[in-house]
Amino acid sequence: MSSFLSLLALPPATRALTGALVGMSLLLFALRLSLAPGDLKGIFGASSDPSLVFPWLVLLPGSVMWYPWTLLTSSFVENNLLEFLFSLFTLPLAARYLERVWGQVELLKFVFVVVVASNIIAVVVNVLESVVLDNKELFLYGMSYHGLMALQVGFLVAFTQLIPEHQVQVFGGIAKVRVKSLPMLYVTVSNVACMIGYQSPYILIQFGWIVSWFYLRFIKLADPTSDFRGDRSETFAFSSWFPPFIQPYVAKVAGIAFELAVKVGVLRAWTDVEMGGYAAVPGAARAEAERRRAMALKALDQRMATKPGSSASPRLATVASLAGQPADNTSSTSGSFSGPSGGSLSAAATSGEVAVGVNAANDVGKD
Structure with missing residues (x-):
């Protein structure tokens, strides 16, 4: 009863996102109960992931053309109990804070962009892998993408922009970590998981980190009443995510990429911004x-x-x-x-x- 009242006390957008997570995940759990272990054999070439049976609920790279809504809805489907409980704990806390700072419209736009763009990148990567490695059964129909990992790292990137020096206690208060260090810790977890063979769904963390930073850096409106976009401060530059000894080299590469994006018209130059474009939120x-x-x-x-x-x-x-x-x-x-x-x-x-x-x-x- 108390948890239900706590859900009702959440801001509207946060309550809707939390409700979607609970509803979609419980639907998958209920559907999995209807499957016998023998029913999973021979399905899409993999029997270890029962969610593959429901391509209309989770994201299958080979089936996304027939179920395009899964680019959004699959992120609110958690595949196991631990992931579900972790997402159920983190989503209301993070979304509630950002909704109060940004407002519900900006929060929902951020969630939509991070989730959909990350899943699109994942589909493209899997298609390329299926062609290069000549294994369509695995990369198109043998792994599914689901869960809030992309959005979770996106929330951490947003907190890095808003409260970078704030310290949080981890491991029961044994250690304190600054907020600005958390995104790269999560990305490191993704790198390790991918190297040992768990591309799905952990690679979504890397895509969510890049997409959320790009959106906050160049696209997000600083104020709903103005046309100023992004955060051009040096402390939120792409090189700031890396150790100091490598930052100059990353900054050079990022600078070249930015100049190229300006030339092709994807982004606007900072000189244009200073005359009436982007500004820090x-x-x-x-x-x-x-x-x-x-x-x-x-x-x-x-x-x-x-x-x-x-x-x-x-x-x-x-x-x-x-x-x-x-x-x-x-x-x-x-x-x-x-x-x-x-x-x-x-x-x-x-x-x-x-x-x-x-x-x-x-x-x-x-x-």
Whole structure:
């Protein structure tokens, strides 16, 4: 009873998505109960996946032309109990947050784009594999795509844009992970699963990551009342997903791909955007401020640690300046910062550090 009341308390779009997940998954479970083990032998060349019997419910690459709606509906069909419970836990939590930030229309558009585009890419990949490897039985009729894995990683990408520095507890609170690290952890799981032979459905994680990032980076409306699209901040660039040592190389490749997309008319150049095209979404601006504040404080800590006689007061002054409030132990720019031991550092010596914090807050509106 309490779980039913909790479902009713969800926002409309989140409630509809959760209801679709429950209804479609329960339908598959009920249909599977009607099958005897012997009925599965010889069906599409595989007996380990009973969902293959229902190509109108899950996505079969070889049957999608006759059941095109499965490009959307198959994502709300979970094939086993563990996946179903995991999706039932994560979908309401993530969708509820995004619906409150974006609104129900933008949430549903995001879900539709990520789910359908990821499934289309999966079908294309399977068709190519069937041709190259000459195995139509396996790649067209022997594996099905289903479940919310593409959407789950899409939600993580959206959270990376909105609250990148927020920390979540994993493994029962044993460890803390920043939100911006979660998408690539999930993609790593997909890579490992695909390498050991579990392409379906884990490869959808990789497609969902790319599609959701592309949509949020270039397509999503920043404001329903405006024509500004995407998030062009450097902190949400494609290279930001990779380790620092490889980011410059990824950035070069991504830059070439972007220029090519501009030439063929798929995307607009940033110069056009700055004159009235794309702009950072409100949530991205807030996230940008959070990122820059954290970077400013980290840089200040490192610089103060290398200076003799440094104290905690310069950091307090910087924090106060970031928040737009005066610090109790700071004077004017011609004065000094006093430490707890009575020592002081001239404002001239620390103006660079304080400027880092001030510019971090002021530059957000300029991006």
